[in-house]
Amino acid sequence: MNIWLEPNEPQTFRELRLHASDKERILLDFQPLKESAEPDWNPMPEEWSCYYAPLRIYKQDYALLLPYFARIYPTVDAFDGTPELSFDVCFSNWIGKRDWKTVMHAIRQDISAYTEHEQLFFGAFLKWLEEALEHTNIIVVIGNQ
Numbered sequence: 518m519n520i521w522l523e524p525n526e527p528q529t530f531r532e533l534r535l536h537a538s539d540k541e542r543i544l545l546d547f548q549p550l551k552e553s554a555e556p557d558w559n560p561m562p563e564e565w566s567c568y569y570a571p572l573r574i575y576k577q578d579y580a581l582l583l584p585y586f587a588r589i590y591p592t593v594d595a596f597d598g599t600p601e602l603s604f605d606v607c608f609s610n611w612i613g614k615r616d617w618k619t620v621m622h623a624i625r626q627d628i629s630a631y632t633e634h635e636q637l638f639f640g641a642f643l644k645w646l647e648e649a650l651e652h653t654n655i656i657v658v659i660g661n662q
Contacts, residue, residue: 520652521551522567530573531645535638537575543662545579545606547572547645550596550655560596565657572645576662578638579606585623589616595655606660614654617646 522528530546549568550560574582586604594601595613604610624639631639649656 520569522569524563524567526567528566528568529570531570532573532575533638533641533645534575534578535581535634536577538577541575541577543576544660545574545582546659547574547649548657548659549649549653550611550657552653552655568649568652572642572649574642581635581638582620582642585620586610588623589619592616604658606662608660610658610660612656612658614650617650617656621646 548565548571551564551567553560553564583604583606589612590604591600591602592612593599595611595616597611601610621643624643628636628639646656
């Protein structure tokens with residue numbers, strides 16, 4: 518199966534829910550970047566919205582992830598190297614593989630302290646991240662809060 522879609526082919530979001538209702542509209546989308554070796558490459562929206570199965574997590578559930586994101590900040594934008602002081606739930610966050618590995622390690626260290634349902638949530642999140650990071654070094658997290 519090809520993990521990158523052809524132009525105009527629709528994405529199939531994988532929704533990860535624990536507490537979020539079906540009516541929730543505030544979310545984070547996790548979009549792996551289709552990278553290019555072109556000189557002076559400047560990614561266009563099509564290159565961070567062409568992964569076959571991006572992840573979508575709603576506000577009540579992404580609240581569980583925010584403390585882990587806070588551990589990697591301040592950091593630098595994984596694409597252009599500009600300083601990033603904090604995770605932005607209203608805009609895009611270009612997070613590189615090194616930072617994702619830090620997040621994943623921290624979740625794995627803490628996971629046994631969570632309820633069974635929370636462990637399943639975190640396990641599904643980690644599995645999706647591991648699969649996505651096999652195909653890219655940057656995942657763009659876009660919030661709409």
